[in-house]
Amino acid sequence: MSFEIFNLSLELKKALEKNSYKEATPIQKEVIPLIKSKHDILAQAQTGSGKTASFVIPILELLKEEKSTKKAKIKVLVLAPTRELTLQITETFSNMSQFFEKKPSIVSVIGGESIGDQLLKIQKGCDIVVATSGRLLDIIDKKQMDLSNLQYFVLDEADKMLDLGFAQELDTILEIIPKNRQNLLFSATYSKKVIDIASKITTTATKVKIESKTTHVENIEQRAIFVNKENRNALLKHLIKQYKFKSVLVFVSTKRATENISYKFRKSGYLAESFHGDLTQEERVYTLEEFKNKKLNILFSTDIASRGLHIDDIDCVINFDLPRSTEDYIHRIGRTARAGKTGVAISFLDNDNLAHFKLIEKRYKLDIPKEQIEGFDFTLEKVKKQKGPMPVKGKRKSKKDKLREQGLK
Structure with a gap:
């Protein structure tokens, strides 16, 4: 399916063409129109499905339609589990907005790099912050980041973030960002933990599930x-x-x-x-x-x-x-x-x-x-099921004996 169906701006069409985006993937087909229509999203999408572009494209389109201010204010916050994914998302935002007359300012907030340099970029004014949660909280603790104008909150690879102990960090972040915002959650699985986290963020999300895992x-x-x-x-x-x-x-x-x-x-x-x-x-x-x-x-x-x-x-x-x-x-x-x-x-x-x-x-x-493989001999061992020892009568103490020993009987 061609990207023409999404009615995108000329600048985004040029960026798609330059970056060799020809056909929309299933997740892009489902999610892009929903985000443009201001729906909250809870999407199940596997790696390699094209999910990054599915939220980057419509967010940039919506930002482009807004009136610009003299100093950029943080309107988009994307959280990702790893530095590498954070940088990849930042790169996608940059590539897709390269033909904009007023390009959005995008800052990556990750560990392993100077927090001072990241703070300076934020304070100069930025539109989009893509962050790992740990470094984001470091900056929030310094009270030098204004998130009061936030409009779009994106949680990418939610299941992986939970594996890294994200649940408590999320509570802190949710206390700071505005209640009135568009929420976009992407996860490879719909585990109970993911659903619990999603319920903290939004109760009105449209669920999108790309069925095939293969x-x-x-x-x-x-x-x-x-x-x-x-x-x-x-x-x-x-x-x-x-x-x-x-x-x-x-x-x-x-x-x-x-x-x-x-x-x-x-x-x-x-x-x-x-x-x-x-x-x-x-x-x-x-x-x-x-x-x-x-x-x-x-x-x-x-x-x-x-x-x-x-x-x-x-x-x-x-x-x-x-x-x-x-x-x-x-x-x-x-x-x-x-x-x-x-x-x-x-x-x-x-x-x-x-x-x-x-x-x-x-x-x-x-x-x-x-x-x-010939030359790499291997002997497959049969796994024998081992039976546990037979219980010995009188070996285990009765409840009466245990209570008697504790002086309770």
Whole structure:
């Protein structure tokens, strides 16, 4: 479906064309008209669905129609769970407003960068703040941010934010922002926690649900390969050589593991680097740019890269370690096959994680063939159900005995 149906301004149409937005995705088709009509939204949308543009486009259109003031005032507040997603959203706002006669001022508020510089930009006047909640509260505590003119409150990746302990922070933010505002919530899942949070923010939201969980992974070839843990490095090198992968994103479970494995691969001559939350913001931005520009071929990352990482040409995603949450599996593999391209997602399996992988398959109604690669011998162990010991009569104390011991009988 063409963006023509949304009746957008000429400036936005030019930006869409320049950024290669040709057909509206299902979430954009549903959400853009609702936001333009001033509805509150509670939308369930998976990674790669185009949800960022679904709120950026109509918000910019509505802002453009308003009379401008001499000094910009904060009218839009977007909260996101990670620095990377925050910067991606900021970039989308900037790209989509590039042809506006009066471009909105957009400020990213994130940790790892100078809070003084961010405060200065805000105090000079800005229209849109895109923030992680922790740094936003740091600035709010300094009482140097005026949110009294806020019109649009966007909560992106709500489920992920709750995983990071966002609930209490939200209460503080809701006390400060105006009650009369448009609320837009996006989440990959409709868990009870998400619904509880949504009820705090709005009771009049229009619910939008994009049914299929597989639309964004149709172009991904999903594979599962048995391999002993000590042979995973060798298998990864074998796969990269065999399929000539030029850009590989490898998910591992810990920050320390990303450092150790990337070091070993660099010693073997690979252009590899680690990516995790302990890096400074400057290091994180630099590493992603190197990966995007193909100066790095392999990025070993924690789940920090499972959401908000928009790189169009990742050939293959490797689950070196499986994600703890079944939901993160889809977010991880969604880093490949973006922008209509194809990609491969490979999970390394062993006797310890096979049961967890079966839970992932059940969750997403998948049936991925389990492979073994020649030269990487693996023995699948049958899991025997162990029966607990038979109860011994008279072993457990009766309620009367327990009360007697406590002097209550």
